[in-house]
Amino acid sequence: MKLFVRISFFILVAIIATAVGGGFQQYVCGGFRPNKVKIPQAKPSVYQTTNPDPAIVKIFEQPFYYLDKGSQTYVFLSQDKQYVLKLVRYSRFHMRFWVRWLDFIPRIKKYAEDRWEHKYKRFCDSMRSYAIAQNILADKTDLIYVHLDKSTNLHQKVLLIDKLGRQYKINLGNVSFLLQRKADSLEKLLEHAVKQDNKEEFRKLMLSFFEMVDYCYKKHIVIKDYNCIKNAGFRDKRVINIDLGSFFVKENILDPWQYQHEFNHFTRHLLKWSRKKFPHYTPYIESLRKQFVTRQEHALGQI
Secondary structure, eight states, rough: OOHHHHHHHHHHHHHHHHHHHHHHHHHHHHOGGGTBBBOTOOOOOOOOOOHHHHHHHHTTTSSSEEEEEEESSSEETTTTEEEEEEEEOOOGGOOOOHHHHTTTTTHHHHHHHHHHHHHHHHHHHHHHHHHHHTTTTTGTTTTEEEEEEEOOOOEEEEEOOOOTTTTTEGGGGGBOOOEEEEEHHHHHHHHHHHHTHHHHHHHHHHHHHHHHHHHHHHHHHEEEOOOTTTTTETTTTEEEOOOOSSSOOTTTTTTTTHHHHHHHHHHHHHHHHHHHOOGHHHHHHHHHHHHHHHHHHHTTTTT
């Protein structure tokens, strides 16, 4: 009996150690594994993939290093630091194992059905947003190439290196990915301008940011992720969207009331961030917001 207890104890310890060790490893390496980005067999077709130009294919001849994990994608940076490769995290749309095991319980089954419906809607919204970024907002996202559906005509492989230095050869035809030019963080550039007391640079950056938002609205596109500062970058002397998963069509956005409501709602985090970090610059941001709203009212003859 004592032998059985000891063996059981050691087995339990081994299981716990494996789980903890695996969880720690996942934390250290950002949770990336190739099976988490592989396109599922049952995935519906949502986007017509075109063959990439030879110049784009050549970009994938260099290794890409793990950079970050977003809510929708794993992000890798090219060796020359000019491009980011975003791989869609299909693992986000998987149901947790305990839900699958216990779905014979009516309440849990109902929970699973509701969660799946929610996950599927989020997935479809993300895929539509990527298509919008490519087809309508490519100039404001610096998006180079989009591959969302599994394809047999893209045989290019890319070398990915995670935070632990582990290497993976990924067939790009089997994953959904977005290739985007690397941009500098708008947040860091604004903070640097304030630190240097460079009011002119700060104003140029803020004006470019508001022009980017206005451009999207003129295309009848709104951005539903309101963490607008962290999701914006700066490249080639203009502000761009670096987050690609929150674009939605809104046909009536140019109506003055809708424009004002959405514009103010979208930039409220910007004001909160400004008041906390450098309140003496906040009046300029507020006046700029009002300027764009008033301009839209004038454009439609509301004033």
